[in-house]
Amino acid sequence: MSRNDVVAPEVRPSRDDLGGAIEFFASPDAPPVEWRIAEGLVDYESAVAAMEARAAAIAEGRAAELVWLVEHPPLYTAGTSARPEDLLEATRFPVHATGRGGEYTYHGPGQRVAYVMLDLGRRRRDVRAFVAALEAWIIATLAAHGVVGERREDRVGVWVRRPDKPELAPGVVAEDKIAAIGIRLRKWVSFHGIALNVEPDLGHYAGIVPCGIRGHGVTSLVDLGLPVTMTDVDVVLRQCFEETFGPTVGIADSGSGVAG
Template identity: 40%
Template sequence: MQSIDWGRTAYPEATERQKQLVADRIEGRIPDTLVFTEHDPVYTIGLRTGADAHVLWDPAQLERQGITIVPTNRGGDITYHGPGQVVGYPIVDLSAVKDLHAYLRFLEEVMIRAVGTLGLAATRRNGLTGIWVGTRKIAAIGVAVRRWVAYHGFALNVAPDLNHFSGIVPCGIAPTEGTVTSLAQELPTAPSMAEVREVLFAEFNALWPQFIGSTTAQ
């Protein structure tokens, strides 16, 4: 397993770069790889949302906020990416597993453990992806797969502008079901982005062999 940090990227650029890594992974030119990035402000529209994107702001507001809207081929609903959020794109071979639901649970476990290491207790919620602090969502997940190589991934809120989530119904979550939070909101002192990336990679790298082994042994 290797880790790559792309720094800050525009979402469309990151998508194209992922596609190349997926092709490289399929052909065996690279090992399983966890890419980290931090996106320019963007609302990404997942396959489950379709044309009904639940954008609550008009185009003039979006322009003032510097937020673009980009359709994507990952699963899930509309969500926000932006500065202060660690985005992880695992480019990993699932051909020995072929179970996307198990993979989603694996990503949740990685983030639950990482957030725990950083000093915050988070959990799953029945019927909902991502991880939560009570009814406050702190991380989102949306994945895609090509020839059983997974891409897209997860977004963990470290210290983003949470006001940007008010411009959408994030991940299809109605206000009555929950809100969005961040490490900066929940902890006395927010960890650095570098520390969060380091902890996420350590947890992913530690759990990955167990996930592959335990799944294929069933």
Template identity: 40%
Template sequence: MRRFTESRDDETTDEIWLCEHAPVYTQGIAGRQEHVLNAHGIPVIATNRGGQVTFHGPGQVVAYPLIDLKRLGIYVKEYVYRLEHCVIKTLEADGVTGHRVPGAPGIYVRLDDPFGHAPVDARAPRDREGVRAAVGDPFAGVGKIAALGIKVTRHCTYHGVALNVAMDLQPFTWINPCGYEGLKTVDLATLGVSTEWATVARRLGDRLASHLGP
């Protein structure tokens, strides 16, 4: 991704990469080591994306949009909104309602009713370094189903979004996911949705292409 982005020019065609990783933790550029509680032998890779630590593994759809935002005519805030919207619409195909939580990028579901449409009450107060303030439990009642971490250089994007389909969730308990202590992580299988990785990957890829294309 980095080589592609550094070598592209104004005529380079945008691409969207969809993949599935072997078990690995990735740290954002400002990642704090204390958020890796015990890696249990899983590699921890430093990256230059935003955000803190997250886990990638089999059963998770990872999408890397390599998009020229200047050509598309949008800024980073709108780009993030579109990424999250694509995940929400992908979940909607299986009847799952995805939610945004202010100040905490990614998509969440209500654990008590992942198929209902009532809003979540979670709020994520932040300190000046962008890390959640330790006040109560702002994520009570919600689980994170998709993580988002991006990098933009010369108005071109890389890194992206990871959507949990049917994976081993235990490695998420060995970190503070995305820097949030105690944040519960879920996948579609946890919610009772039986689907194939390829099906979800195709849906997410199609959504991204339609919302990030010319």
């Protein structure tokens, strides 16, 4: 890891970061953020290489900021805090060590991964607030679909209450995770990003302890009973992103060619 790198969510939002509106707008004269949607399943290692190249180009002023929406084939990723005991089935899917913050998570078809490459040096140099802004983006997207997503100060990501499930303890409502966050910053440019469960095979999470958090489940929009498609979600993700991070411009995607 470069000495210029910061990983999150080791840097967790504080209580102050969790309240009020969170905005990460660039200067008024900054170009819009490119918004690309990959077709088909994108190889994970190729995606990471493309992200790193694009982040470097953004830091050097050679490329615009970018949000890149992808789906991956089934796989597990291990963040910088991943513990070996949380990988329950090491041979179930490929396992990729990755430089993002966090622990083990699953990626696969039906999950919308948004890789977020923004220059916080031109926006706001506050990593905790940036993570909170990403959470707010997801929560707004869920709200547009009639789902109440919530933050938890001790658990990065976005959670939904499940009163339809057995209580965790008397009077304690069960909660499932619906979205994960794991980012890395290099020279104040972010990469990696968020993963929102639209309609993945939730059984695939059985091979790990998701994000190292025991005692809680995972869910998706379809699991909650919403008849949504990935296209539906993408439209709302873009609208809600612009409310927090500013305007975007749609760019046709050609696979992993996002380096510059």
